[in-house]
Amino acid sequence: MRARLVAETIEKFGSLDCLVNNAGDSGPTAPVQDYPLDDWHYTINSCLTSTYLCARFAVPAMIAAGRGAIVNIASMAGRRGLAVSRRLLCGEGGPDWHDGRTRGRTGASTTSR
Numbered sequence: 788m789r790a791r792l793v794a795e796t797i798e799k800f801g802s803l804d805c806l807v808n809n810a811g812d813s814g815p816t817a818p819v820q821d822y823p824l825d826d827w828h829y830t831i832n833s834c835l836t837s838t839y840l841c842a843r844f845a846v847p848a849m850i851a852a853g854r855g856a857i858v859n860i861a862s863m864a865g866r867r868g869l870a871v872s873r874r875l876l877c878g879e880g881g882p883d884w885h886d887g888r889t890r891g892r893t894g895a896s897t898t899s900r
Contacts, residue, residue, distance in 0.1 A: 789844040802852045806845040808838040809860040834861075 796803050812833045815826050842857055849855025 789840050793844045793848050797848060802854075803845055803848040804852075804855055806841055806849075806855070806857045807860065808841055808857070810834045810837050811862055 793803055810833060812830060815822070817823075838859060845855070845857070849857075
């Protein structure tokens with residue numbers, strides 16, 4: 788699906804200049820010992836895996852064009868954390884980590900907000 792979206796964007800507009808990942812969810816809030824594993828996987832998939840997959844298919848098009856930017860948007864709770872919300876710390880803080888790993892390896896610029 789993501790490869791198709793990138794291809795359709797390039798077909799319609801001629802290039803893919805920018806990718807904005809604005810992932811997040813409002814899943815359950817619970818202490819880590821009570822947090823259901825299925826909810827953990829949902830959070831990781833919706834916040835981190837989706838960001839990775841979009842970048843995975845967008846970056847080759849940006850490299851081929853010789854330009855491009857990726858903007859990852861995450862909740863401030865992902866940076867500070869909350870005592871009963873591991874999903875926010877791990878799921879929404881992940882795009883900040885991803886930025887540092889993507890920048891410099893792809894030629895695409897990345898920014899987190």
